Amino acid sequence: MxxxxxxxxLGLCVIVALFLFVMFGLPLPATAPQRPLLAGAEVPPAxxxxxxxxxxxxxxYNTTWPWYARIAPLRWYVTRDVEKARRALNLAEWETxxxxxxxxxxxxxxxxxxxxxxxxxxxxxxxxxxxxxxxxRVALEEWAKQEAGRLAGGDGSxx
Ligand code: HEC
Numbered sequence: 001m002x003x004x005x006x007x008x009x010l011g012l013c014v015i016v017a018l019f020l021f022v023m024f025g026l027p028l029p030a031t032a033p034q035r036p037l038l039a040g041a042e043v044p045p046a047x048x049x050x051x052x053x054x055x056x057x058x059x060x061y062n063t064t065w066p067w068y069a070r071i072a073p074l075r076w077y078v079t080r081d082v083e084k085a086r087r088a089l090n091l092a093e094w095e096t097x098x099x100x101x102x103x104x105x106x107x108x109x110x111x112x113x114x115x116x117x118x119x120x121x122x123x124x125x126x127x128x129x130x131x132x133x134x135x136x137r138v139a140l141e142e143w144a145k146q147e148a149g150r151l152a153g154g155d156g157s158x159x
Contacts, residue, residue, distance in 0.1 A: 022072055023071060023072045024070055024071065024072075026072075026075070028065050028069060028070070028075070028079060029063075029079055029082065029083065030061065031061050031062060031063045031064075031065075032061035032062070032092070033061070033062040035060065035061050035062065035092035036092070037051055037052070037056060037060055037062075037091040037092060037094070038051070038091050038094045039092075039094050039095045040094060040095050041094060041102075041147055042147065042150070043143070043147075044143065046136070046139050047136075047139055047140055047143045049136075050133060050136040050139065050140050051091060051140075053129055053130060053132070053133065054118075054119050054127075054130045054133040054136075055091065055118065055119065056091060057082070057123070057127075058081065058082050058085035058086070058119070058123070059085050059086065059088075059089050059090060059091050060086070060090060060091045060092040061086075061090075061092050062092070063082055065078070066078065066126060089105050089108070089109075099151055102148075102151055103148050103151050103152060106144045106145070106147050106148035106151070107144070107145075107148050109140065109141075109144040110140075110141045110144040110145045110148070113137045113138075113140045113141040113144065114137070114141050116134075116137070119133065
């Protein structure tokens with residue numbers, strides 16, 4: 001009977017350790033801050049700073065994980081969101097997109113800026129520095145349209 005008690009205690013410890021590991025111990029997806037954003041595009045400094053402040057956390061490898069990203073179940077939400085965002089538009093992989101894909105993404109960037117769709121409201125809530133983004137929204141939209149036009153050879157058509 002006594003023997004069984006020890007085994008139970010050990011089993012409980014293993015379960016607790018496993019639980020803590022899943023909660024706090026798993027590594028977060030990799031970051032690579034040295035990768036430049038929008039390599040090959042003509043980006044004015046004002047637009048560059050908007051992208052760095054408001055977009056690169058999700059749309060590049062230069063992700064600063066918030067403290068709560070270490071804690072499940074928030075971790076699952078945050079990491080999945082960033083993975084989805086990187087897949088949709090990765091500013092650090094810009095040179096790998098075809099001209100047509102770049103054109104589409106630039107047009108989408110102008111759209112999401114105009115329509116206040118990005119950054120997502122939950123992100124703005126947690127990042128007070130992004131509030132300023134609303135003032136820079138127009139600059140981002142104008143630039144994205146202009147860059148899309150430049151790619152298309154000036155006539156605005158899809159390359
Ligand atoms: C908190 C993370 C987060 C931030 C910050 C963020 N985005 Fe996004 N973005 C996403 C996610 C997630 C998606 C993919 C949505 C989907 O697939 O449903 C997305 C999609 C997009 C798309 C659509 C791409 C396509 O294929 O049509 C564009 C464009 C975009 N974001 C631009 C921006 C810009 C510009 C900023 C900064 C001003 C920004 N995002 C900031 C998470 C983010």
